[in-house]
Amino acid sequence: MRKLPGILLVDDDATSAFLTQRLLHKLAVADQVVAAPNGTEGLRVLQHLLAPPAPAHAAPWLVLLDLHMPVLDGFGFLEACRRLPAAQRQRMAMVVLTTSLHGADLERLQGLPISGLVPKPLTEAKVRAILRGNLPVPALPGPDPAAGVFQLLYHSRATQPLAEAEVYELLSQSRQANAAAQITGVLVYRDEWFVQLLEGPEAAVRATYARIRQDPRHTEVVTLAEAPARPRCFVPWRMALGRNTTPNVARLFAAVLSSPAGDEEGGARIEALLQAACGALEDEADG
Ligand SMILES: Cc1cc2nc3c(=O)[nH]c(=O)nc-3n(C[C@H](O)[C@H](O)[C@H](O)COP(=O)(O)O)c2cc1C
DSSP: OOOEEEEEEEOSOHHHHHHHHHHHHHHTOEEEEEEESSHHHHHHHHHHHHSSOOOTTOOOEEEEEESSOSSSOHHHHHHHHHTSOHHHHTTEEEEEEESSOOHHHHHHHTTSOOSEEEESSOOHHHHHHHHHTOOOOTTOOOSOTTSEEEEEEEEEEESSOOOHHHHHHHHHHHHHHHHHHTOEEEEEEETTEEEEEEEEOHHHHHHHHHHHHTOTTEEEEEEEEEEEEEEOSOTTOSSEEEOTTSHHHHHHHHHHHTSOTTOSOTHHHHHHHHHHHHHHHHHHTTO
């Protein structure tokens, strides 16, 4: 498992916080683990810890957040985080620890910058899932999964080879913005090539894609396929990372590489590419 610079645990339940901290220390997954008993304290700690500039491509701090707390609860904490300077915001990945979640809680989480929900108590398997970065966000109300979405598939070439930590950093930034924009999808990085499927409301997908195209971390961005009103493939994923050794991802690469952009086969080609991209989800189902 990769090691994080730090984990901040914000939880008012002393027993649960003690057990979580003990587990995190045992697993040695972070250089430091800091605890705060409520959102106000958590913010104070974060602002202090994240103020100095980070080394380039440092992994983000992980924030494990309880929702119901005195003084400032988890929702207030997330709202306040939205107003932090972008440089600080981008250095955090937020995971909400839940006990029982009510519809009203799920409603309030909508649009807040979280990477996922994890039921308490935290276990080694759950910590591994968090660190692998492919955390499903179950039952978060959003767009109707059956409603059609706009899908867009592109490939691009990395400007410089990316280390695994840099790919995770990119994903962590992307997931927070995607959650707010109701965008899901999959990103695959292999041999300095990216292939990414974005899906969501058309305007949001196009705006995100316009930002992505400007990103200096890659170049030669080529749109491979786009299609409106298709079923969403990646319902719980704010952006899955396709592991490049798995069969469906290999199939996706083969389909992409054998299908030059700009040809005129239209519908059939788009269908084949999008199906291959959605197939990558099956590889992620246990991730
Ligand atoms: C290969 C690749 C994939 C990306 N995927 C996303 C994504 O899914 N969502 C997203 O918001 N940003 C994504 N980004 C990051 C954006 O390019 C951009 O850095 C980020 O959205 C912040 O934009 P801003 O600084 O203009 O706010 C990706 C970047 C690269 C290089």
